[in-house]
Amino acid sequence: MAVMSAPPAGMVVAPPTEVRAVDAPNDHGHALTVRWKLSADDGQGQNNILAYRILRTPRLIGPLPMDSAKAGTDLQVFSSPGTIYNEGVWRIIPDQWDTLGQVPLGSSKYENRGGKQRDAKDFLPDATPFQYKVIATTAAGGMGISEASAPAAATGQIVHTSKLQYIGIPVVIFTALVLGFISAAKRGRELYIRPLAGIGAVDEAIGRATEMNRPILYVLGLGAPDDIATIASYTILSRVAKKVAEHRTELLVPCYDAVVMSIAQETVRQAYLDAGRPDEYKEDMVYFVTQEQFAYVAAVNGTMLRRQTATNFYLGVFYAESLILAETGSLAGSIQISGTDRVTQIPFFIVACDYTLIGEELYAASAYLGREPKLLGTLKAQDWAKGMLIAFMILGLVGAALQWNWVGSLFRMSF
Amino acid sequence: MKRQLPLIIIFVCGIFMVFQYFIPHENSEFIYEFAALDWPPIIGVFALTLGIISLVRVSAAKISKRDEDWQYSIVTLIGLAMMIIAGLPWFGGQTSPAVKWQFDFIMRPIIATIFSLLSFFIASAAYRAFRARSVLASILLISAVIVMIRFMPLGPFTDIVSRTADWVLNVPNLAAKRAIIIGVGLGIISTALKVVLGVERSYLGRD
Numbered sequence: 128m129a130v131m132s133a134p135p136a137g138m139v140v141a142p143p144t145e146v147r148a149v150d151a152p153n154d155h156g157h158a159l160t161v162r163w164k165l166s167a168d169d170g171q172g173q174n175n176i177l178a179y180r181i182l183r184t185p186r187l188i189g190p191l192p193m194d195s196a197k198a199g200t201d202l203q204v205f206s207s208p209g210t211i212y213n214e215g216v217w218r219i220i221p222d223q224w225d226t227l228g229q230v231p232l233g234s235s236k237y238e239n240r241g242g243k244q245r246d247a248k249d250f251l252p253d254a255t256p257f258q259y260k261v262i263a264t265t266a267a268g269g270m271g272i273s274e275a276s277a278p279a280a281a282t283g284q285i286v287h288t289s290k291l292q293y294i295g296i297p298v299v300i301f302t303a304l305v306l307g308f309i310s311a312a313k314r315g316r317e318l319y320i321r322p323l324a325g326i327g328a329v330d331e332a333i334g335r336a337t338e339m340n341r342p343i344l345y346v347l348g349l350g351a352p353d354d355i356a357t358i359a360s361y362t363i364l365s366r367v368a369k370k371v372a373e374h375r376t377e378l379l380v381p382c383y384d385a386v387v388m389s390i391a392q393e394t395v396r397q398a399y400l401d402a403g404r405p406d407e408y409k410e411d412m413v414y415f416v417t418q419e420q421f422a423y424v425a426a427v428n429g430t431m432l433r434r435q436t437a438t439n440f441y442l443g444v445f446y447a448e449s450l451i452l453a454e455t456g457s458l459a460g461s462i463q464i465s466g467t468d469r470v471t472q473i474p475f476f477i478v479a480c481d482y483t484l485i486g487e488e489l490y491a492a493s494a495y496l497g498r499e500p501k502l503l504g505t506l507k508a509q510d511w512a513k514g515m516l517i518a519f520m521i522l523g524l525v526g527a528a529l530q531w532n533w534v535g536s537l538f539r540m541s542f
Numbered sequence: 543m544k545r546q547l548p549l550i551i552i553f554v555c556g557i558f559m560v561f562q563y564f565i566p567h568e569n570s571e572f573i574y575e576f577a578a579l580d581w582p583p584i585i586g587v588f589a590l591t592l593g594i595i596s597l598v599r600v601s602a603a604k605i606s607k608r609d610e611d612w613q614y615s616i617v618t619l620i621g622l623a624m625m626i627i628a629g630l631p632w633f634g635g636q637t638s639p640a641v642k643w644q645f646d647f648i649m650r651p652i653i654a655t656i657f658s659l660l661s662f663f664i665a666s667a668a669y670r671a672f673r674a675r676s677v678l679a680s681i682l683l684i685s686a687v688i689v690m691i692r693f694m695p696l697g698p699f700t701d702i703v704s705r706t707a708d709w710v711l712n713v714p715n716l717a718a719k720r721a722i723i724i725g726v727g728l729g730i731i732s733t734a735l736k737v738v739l740g741v742e743r744s745y746l747g748r749d
Contacts, residue, residue: 155568243568253568283567290564298560298731305735353582355730358737361745385593386586394745414600415593419649421656433610447660454663468726470719478671479663486722487729493744501741509728516724 141167142271143179143235143261148279151238153290156253156283158240166263166271169232175269176232180262182224183239184275185255189217190246205245205252215245217252224260237261241281256280293540300515304508312500318507325464325482326495332462333370336437342377343367344436346427346452348443348467349420352386355490356468360443361394362493363466367440368398372407380413381430383423388415424448428455441465441480442489445472453479466492549740556738597622621648685710 143163151158161181169176195202195216205215230237239259241251256278263271312318336343345364350357364380371378380395382388392413399408416426431439432455439456441449442465449465449472456463457479465476466484476483484492487509494502519538526534555577562574601615609615627633628640674680692707694700736742 153566155566155571157568243571283569285565285567287564287566295564301728301731302735305732309741355733358745359729359733362742365744382593385589385591385596386582388593388596389589390745397746411596411600411603415596417597418590419653421653422649425652425656429611429614447657450663450667451656451660454667468729470722470726473722475667478667487725490726490729490733493742497744502736505732505736505741509725509732512728513725 138265138267138269140176140263140265140269140271141172143263143273146259146261146273146276148239148257148259148276150279150282151240153284153287155243156281157243157251158238159251159257159259159279159281161237161239161259161261161276163235163261163273165233165235168265168271169263175265175267176263177266178229178231178264179234179237180229180264181227181237181239182260182262183227184222184224184258184260186220186223186225187217187250187252188220190215190248190250191218192216203252205250213244213246215247215250217250219255229264251281253281253283289540293538301508301512304511305505308504308507308511309501310504312504312507315500318500318503320495320503320506320510323484323488323491323495325466325484325488326492328462328464328482329367329496330370332438332464333367333374333376335462337374337376339437341437342379342434343371343438343440344427344431344434344456344461345378345380345440346443347380347382347387347391348441348445349383349423349448350387350444352384352390354444356442356444357387359490359493361390363440363442363489363496364391365394365398366493366496368395369402372399372402372404375404375407378412379430379434379436381416381423381427382413383416383418383420385415385418388413420446420448424451427452431456431459431461435459436461439463441467441476442484442492443467445469445476450475450479456480545743545746548746549743553738553740556734560738594622 143166146161146163148159148161150156151160163179166172166176166179168174191202193214193216201220202216202218205217227237227239239251239257242249244250257280258275258278260275261273263273308318333343345367347357347360347364350360368378378395380391382391392410395413396405396408399405416423428451430436436456436459439452439461441452441463445452445467446469449467449469453463453465453476463480464482464484465480466489467473467476468486468489470486473483473485477485491506491509494506523534523538525531559574559578562570598619601618603609604612604615605619625641625644628638628644629636633640668686672679672683672686674683688703689707689710692704694703696703733742
């Protein structure tokens with residue numbers, strides 16, 4: 128009589144339990160999170176678990192050629208909200224399992240994050256129910272297979288709750304501060320703002336260029352047209368160009384980006400119009416040079432040395448070229464006013480320029496030059512926001528020192 | 543209306559982008575990718591045409607007026623024409639040997655030359671910055687020396703110099719950097735608000 132022998136020790140292990148799949152939160156869909164309870168042999172019992180293997184059903188095969196969509200009933204065409212994600216034909220086979228991957232022992236979570244492109248290999252459809260199994264594996268080939276999870280489908284969320292909590296609320300508070308101070312400024316409240324040496328020097332620098340009958344150079348940096356530092360630079364250019372037009376001095380604006388050039392041309396033209404000197408504006412004041420970093424530097428340096436510019440403004444986004452530009456200007460004897468939000472370039476400008484707008488001062492410069500109450504109100508709001516941040520930092524320091532964990536949990540972000 | 547229309551467009555687009563940031567749904571991403579990622583290259587191509595026209599016009603004007611060093615403008619125009627001609631489909635397109643040769647043997651050495659100037663400029667800038675003319679400049683000089691020599695073998699002083707340099711980099715230096723970054727963050731939000739709400743309109747003229 129044959130006797131059924133027990134499997135060898137180590138070949139059968141306790142399976143993971145309570146496998147559940149849920150839609151991944153705060154995303155565009157195409158992702159599910161699988162969680163389970165560790166095998167009883169993971170870190171205890173036989174203590175021989177090596178990894179967990181994750182399986183999924185139904186099986187997806189694709190993407191298939193578009194014309195195969197007519198061929199069979201188990202084929203599904205996934206369409207997209209627009210043409211940029213394309214369409215994809217996939218065969219969906221129920222009751223067959225795909226192995227997705229594995230995670231090491233001690234792990235109780237797997238992110239099944241797929242792509243949104245319908246014609247890409249990693250596509251994971253939304254609104255399609257999937258079930259998962261988790262297999263605990265050992266080095267000797269032993270396995271413990273879990274029960275299948277309940278079906279779950281991926282879906283995109285309408286609101287990113289974490290972003291709303293940690294970014295949205297502070298932005299709303301800051302916006303309220305800005306609007307509040309603008310309103311106070313409009314009502315005539317006196318707002319004190321500390322003077323900035325770099326801004327105070329703008330008039331002096333333009334006056335010097337006028338006296339010396341030499342041009343003023345304005346460099347908008349290497350930023351893209353939508354970089355906020357470049358946008359801040361347009362607003363300062365407008366103010367500077369207006370003053371330059373009033374003084375009838377020559378202005379040179381060599382540009383690195385053609386779109387920035389178009390915007391800068393319009394800005395300078397409008398400034399000349401506002402100054403009542405539209406006839407003095409020339410299209411060639413603002414010109415395109417090249418979109419190659421060091422070729423641009425060579426051209427601007429050449430302009431500085433040939434034209435002997437009296438004043439150089441470097442305001443915007445700068446990289447390695449900052450020191451080459453500023454040192455050349457310094458050697459040429461120009462007054463130089465710079466400003467950037469790139470932390471790594473600020474020291475170079477401080478060393479080589481007469482005045483430097485550090486970080487946020489670049490954004491504040493337009494308000495300083497315009498002296499309009501509405502704009503000054505935004506500066507005041509920034510100061511208040513900084514005060515609040517300092518208060519939170521002190522609270523954090525005290526909380527850390529006194530081991531108040533609730534303080535840390537208030538600011539712990541998870542995206 | 544000429545001034546109101548751009549302000550309305552900026553306001554609508556700005557508000558949309560703010561909301562889009564908080565909406566992760568695929569449809570929201572699609573609109574963002576269509577509006578923010580697809581349009582700029584299209585506009586960029588047209589703007590580049592304007593840029594090239596601008597470059598040619600400025601260079602041609604210099605040549606015709608015989609401005610100072612006008613000969614360089616001839617080199618600019620010849621370089622522009624050579625690169626365009628070598629990149630035409632009849633000559634093998636953008637990957638043709640002629641384009642590659644110009645890039646490898648003309649453009650790259652010139653770029654490397656300009657970049658290498660940086661080392662000399664760093665030396666001259668450091669000389670100016672590190673002169674001990676005041677207490678603050680002296681502190682800067684001492685800090686710079688400590689940071690520069692931190693990897694040197696200095697016998698019994700190696701450890702203390704290394705730890706002092708780490709302290710300089712990780713405490714006062716990092717604190718200043720973070721303070722600037724926080725300020726920049728607030729400045730970015732503030733500038734964005736000013737532009738979106740139409741408070742800052744100097745770039746449109748007549749504020």
